[in-house]
Amino acid sequence: MQPAPADASAQDRDIVALLQSGALEAAFQRTLARYQDKVYRLCCTLLRDPTAAEDAAQESLVRIWKAIGSFDGRASLSTWIYAITRNRCLTAIARRRELASMSDAVIEAEAEISAASHRADSADSGTDDDASDTLRELIGLLPERYRRTLMLFYYEDRSVSEVAGMLGMPEGTVKTNLYRARAALTEQLRRRGLDDPRHWLESAG
Amino acid sequence: MNSDGPSDDPMASGDPRAQALDAALARVLVPPALPPGFSARLVAALAREPIDAASRAASRARAQRDQRQWMAELDADYLRLRRRTLGTLIGGAFAAGAAVAVALPWLQALFGPRAMFVLACAGALIGLGIGTASWIGRLRLSNPLERL
Numbered sequence: 001m002q003p004a005p006a007d008a009s010a011q012d013r014d015i016v017a018l019l020q021s022g023a024l025e026a027a028f029q030r031t032l033a034r035y036q037d038k039v040y041r042l043c044c045t046l047l048r049d050p051t052a053a054e055d056a057a058q059e060s061l062v063r064i065w066k067a068i069g070s071f072d073g074r075a076s077l078s079t080w081i082y083a084i085t086r087n088r089c090l091t092a093i094a095r096r097r098e099l100a101s102m103s104d105a106v107i108e109a110e111a112e113i114s115a116a117s118h119r120a121d122s123a124d125s126g127t128d129d130d131a132s133d134t135l136r137e138l139i140g141l142l143p144e145r146y147r148r149t150l151m152l153f154y155y156e157d158r159s160v161s162e163v164a165g166m167l168g169m170p171e172g173t174v175k176t177n178l179y180r181a182r183a184a185l186t187e188q189l190r191r192r193g194l195d196d197p198r199h200w201l202e203s204a205g
Numbered sequence: 206m207n208s209d210g211p212s213d214d215p216m217a218s219g220d221p222r223a224q225a226l227d228a229a230l231a232r233v234l235v236p237p238a239l240p241p242g243f244s245a246r247l248v249a250a251l252a253r254e255p256i257d258a259a260s261r262a263a264s265r266a267r268a269q270r271d272q273r274q275w276m277a278e279l280d281a282d283y284l285r286l287r288r289r290t291l292g293t294l295i296g297g298a299f300a301a302g303a304a305v306a307v308a309l310p311w312l313q314a315l316f317g318p319r320a321m322f323v324l325a326c327a328g329a330l331i332g333l334g335i336g337t338a339s340w341i342g343r344l345r346l347s348n349p350l351e352r353l
Contacts, residue, residue: 036239037236037239040239040243041237053237054243057243058246065254070269071266132233135230136233154230154231154236155234155236155237182223185226189226
């Protein structure tokens, strides 16, 4: 279970103390141990591409290392880290769009290869069933803000405050997005004739 | 389930459909693990970064801290100066009153009814002297009295 927000900021006090004492390397090592997974998960959610997410996470962490000495404590450490990561992802998305406008054919080909490898990975895992596949597909079709909120909510062990910090939005908005995402999923499952809860429970079992 | 879950969350109502969907979502949305070799690649990327990038950031942070400290000291000095000026003024006023109380009988004996006029002239002369000395200091003019 993730720590409550107050605990999280209390946890970061040791890093902030190290920064204030000028022990940048030690502070960065602790930051890395605590945040590299979360940074990667945020990148995965925002970019929807594991390779791009890995690059973005790495670049974000390098940027954090370069800027950690100038962290002034006006915002919490996690807010600062997530803001750097989000900006890095937005740059990657903008670059991708720019590239797409330059060469749609290349992008389409890449998307096809990526989709094919994804299908191959799914087939290799051999654990997926129809309901899970359908659910995954429906999650992918959700409006972007609902999809991001929903994914991070489950990635971060159902912590609304953590998701709010990662996406830089108020907790109320996270709750609303979650509610609407679940409502949209329920409606889509019903339309596909998969509205029997026993079916979902079986797939979850 | 985290305690800060949404209050309008359908799962909070104990709706079996919502709970089933929640369980299915939890199963499908498994957090992605860091790719193998991520840490090694990150360490390599950090090593490629010019070493002075971090130290430059550190020295900038140190300079900012020093500047903040210096400004705080300056503020404290300014307050101390204002307090000292106020103290000098109040002390000077009391000292002048005491001097007048002591000197007035002697001046009256010496100058008779003109004693008050003499006292006022002496006060004006002292005031002019202090004011002139202050302006000489402020305008950084050479003080002719220093040569004496």
